[in-house]
Amino acid sequence: MDEADRQERFQHIYKDHYLRILGYALRRAHSSDDAADVVAETFLTAWRRLDDLPPDNEAALWLYGVARRMLANYHREERRRSRLAGRLRQDISQLVEVTQPAVSEDLEAVVEALGQLRDKDREILGLVAWEGLSHAEVGKVLDCSPNAAKIRLHRARRRLAARLAKASLLVKPGEATGHTGGRRVPARPAMEEDQ
Amino acid sequence: MSDRNDLLEDLVRRSARIRDEELITLATAPGAKALFDDIVSMPYAGTDTRVHATSEFRRVGADRRRARIGRRRVPKVALAAAFALAVVLSVPALGVVQHVRSWLSDLKGPDGPIATAPDVVIASGVDGQPWEIVATQTDQGLCLFLLTQRSGERVGLGGCGWASDIRGDPSAPGHLHWIEGGNGSGGVLTLNRIIVWGVAGEGVARVELQLTNGGTVRAHLVERPEGIEAPLNFFWAALGTQEGAELSENGGVREPQQPLVHAVIARDSAGNVLERRVVDEPHG
Numbered sequence: 001m002d003e004a005d006r007q008e009r010f011q012h013i014y015k016d017h018y019l020r021i022l023g024y025a026l027r028r029a030h031s032s033d034d035a036a037d038v039v040a041e042t043f044l045t046a047w048r049r050l051d052d053l054p055p056d057n058e059a060a061l062w063l064y065g066v067a068r069r070m071l072a073n074y075h076r077e078e079r080r081r082s083r084l085a086g087r088l089r090q091d092i093s094q095l096v097e098v099t100q101p102a103v104s105e106d107l108e109a110v111v112e113a114l115g116q117l118r119d120k121d122r123e124i125l126g127l128v129a130w131e132g133l134s135h136a137e138v139g140k141v142l143d144c145s146p147n148a149a150k151i152r153l154h155r156a157r158r159r160l161a162a163r164l165a166k167a168s169l170l171v172k173p174g175e176a177t178g179h180t181g182g183r184r185v186p187a188r189p190a191m192e193e194d195q
Numbered sequence: 196m197s198d199r200n201d202l203l204e205d206l207v208r209r210s211a212r213i214r215d216e217e218l219i220t221l222a223t224a225p226g227a228k229a230l231f232d233d234i235v236s237m238p239y240a241g242t243d244t245r246v247h248a249t250s251e252f253r254r255v256g257a258d259r260r261r262a263r264i265g266r267r268r269v270p271k272v273a274l275a276a277a278f279a280l281a282v283v284l285s286v287p288a289l290g291v292v293q294h295v296r297s298w299l300s301d302l303k304g305p306d307g308p309i310a311t312a313p314d315v316v317i318a319s320g321v322d323g324q325p326w327e328i329v330a331t332q333t334d335q336g337l338c339l340f341l342l343t344q345r346s347g348e349r350v351g352l353g354g355c356g357w358a359s360d361i362r363g364d365p366s367a368p369g370h371l372h373w374i375e376g377g378n379g380s381g382g383v384l385t386l387n388r389i390i391v392w393g394v395a396g397e398g399v400a401r402v403e404l405q406l407t408n409g410g411t412v413r414a415h416l417v418e419r420p421e422g423i424e425a426p427l428n429f430f431w432a433a434l435g436t437q438e439g440a441e442l443s444e445n446g447g448v449r450e451p452q453q454p455l456v457h458a459v460i461a462r463d464s465a466g467n468v469l470e471r472r473v474v475d476e477p478h479g
Contacts, residue, residue, distance in 0.1 A: 023214070023218055026212060040230055045322070087229040110209075143442060164203075
């Protein structure tokens, strides 16, 4: 691949997946600055390893995988800010100030319950609900089989349901649409968690 | 999907801190273009990346640096191990004046190598963590390290005394080999690929790694990097799961139980094999 082809391919990848990776990072990073760094480093990795990138939508899964590992490290330790992400950090901070939504009380309970889950559970739930990935796609991001992804998702949902039950937030069939969140009812026993 | 799963997914979806559609304006914001322009102006695999790598990698004011010397089968390995111990003990260097700025000068210890020329970044990348392969001319010969960070500390894997038997190095007494290295990649746990590196003689135009899983990988070759006095080339490769590396649950690479590289093959510009060196058995 010559230099022009390389740039052209990277441009397509960047254009097609920039917002997805940005959204992915912003939904998970501890701060918008971390998110900007993760986006910058993820695409820098893509640029450096362009030959390794799979085609089409598979590239998005590859990028999610890279971003996931970056985030794991950001969560573990203090990092210097990437100088690549300077301008992006400004953009994000302005946007977040404008769009920061008010979260309903029930959704706060969901956020809290998610926060109590293990990282692996939270990640797989997010990949499905936030990134809209199928089991097969989740498997590619997490480097496991579609079946393993399905099982992990099932277990993560059970654990989330248990947390929500502990928080007295009902998770009941038929109440999923048309309102802002689950309905609070008296607590019921928590479901047994998988170990 | 059951109704309960639908409900759970809906709750999770609506609990998202931010949705993609709220980000649309950022696609055309200056930050997106600036980031793109900065990235494509950067060198990619196989090129000398010293300009950005050093500035991004170093943590200014970090606490004590610590190097961990890995499975490097070069003649100075014992010395390197002693050096590592000295570093861990943080014995202050006495009477040593450092005139050359090098990452090695952050290390404390009486037996540590003293840089005689500035660091040269042979390659760098980000595989879960930023990493660099850094070559430094020292009073103990050529030091070659893979540097990354673990738990906020700089971690080095490598050794000194490289290229003492490589063709092309005028100080080499025997001119025995065309290549050296490729066996001691080690797993630095914060990375998600195994980095393999080594030194090649000036006449080597291509380096291939024969893997223990039967595959072959062409290594990146960095020819005569500026700042290295001896006429040497360097090679490196990043090996992932396809090449037999195993990832741990947290996404970092596992320390391989067995070497991933069986042999290193050096070829000249016509494709002729100059040397095939088995590296998964101790030698030298």
